[in-house]
Amino acid sequence: MKILFDLLPVILFFAAYKVAGGNQAAAHDLASRWLGDGIELAQAPILLATLVAILATVGQIAWVWLRHRKVDTMLWVSLAIIVVFGGATLMFHNPTFIKWKPTALYWLFGGTLVVSELVFRRNLIRKMLEAQVRLPDVVWGRLNLAWATFFSAMGVLNLYVAFNFPEETWVNFKLFGGMGLMLVFVVAQGFYLSRHVQEETT
Structure with missing residues (x-):
């Protein structure tokens, strides 16, 4: 179970990308509303998947903190990297x-x-x-x-x-x-x- 929990952001990133890729028009509309204008149709799946991965990592850390009142350094590092690289992806649509x-x-x-x-x-x-x-x-x-x-x-x-x-x-x-x-x-x-x-x- 722990390995699934550790991989949760990656799994949700994959699932979000596949769902959005199979519904590109709806994904584009959603991404445009959440992330601003100027998003190309083909960009929507990866942008939404990135947003999901960031939220999943934040939720993962919140869950660990509520359960144990302590978060491993590795989780904080993962959060920092996904926020920096994922945030840049969302900001520049790249x-x-x-x-x-x-x-x-x-x-x-x-x-x-x-x-x-x-x-x-x-x-x-x-x-x-x-x-x-x-x-x-x-x-x-x-x-x-x-x-x-x-x-x-x-x-x-x-x-x-x-x-x-x-x-x-x-x-x-x-x-x-x-x-x-x-x-x-x-x-x-x-x-x-x-x-x-x-x-x-x-």
Whole structure:
């Protein structure tokens, strides 16, 4: 359930885009009323989907705050990025900004892992997972580097799909491609880690 909750803004973005794309005239009328004049018919689905994603992220944080009185830093970061890039998309009626949003998030994650390791000597992957699994120090280092590389590559791949394929292909990739590649990476990582997990000594 948690993974569905975490993916809620992406899922709603995808759903809104598909519904609006299937009803372009109504979507254009709605977008013009909410977001101002000058919107082209073909722009309406991506603009409405962006608005939905922003509202969904705000609602997500509000729900977490009401339930736990605490919001993870990652959620605040996601909100800041969607507000900046999504807001620019809505303000300028230009989907280029929202297409850059996943890349900005991926590169921020990857950069944070690298900087934390090199500058502050803190392995963030280890910090998150060491309560569940014991690994040799060298493996923790490889794991941190693997995640940083994965996020960097995903950022590049997002831009490639966004600007070399039709918009609808990018929207599909944003949900299914991103989730699929993440799943493959996690499974492959699991196989690798299974060879290095240290048994608890009694």
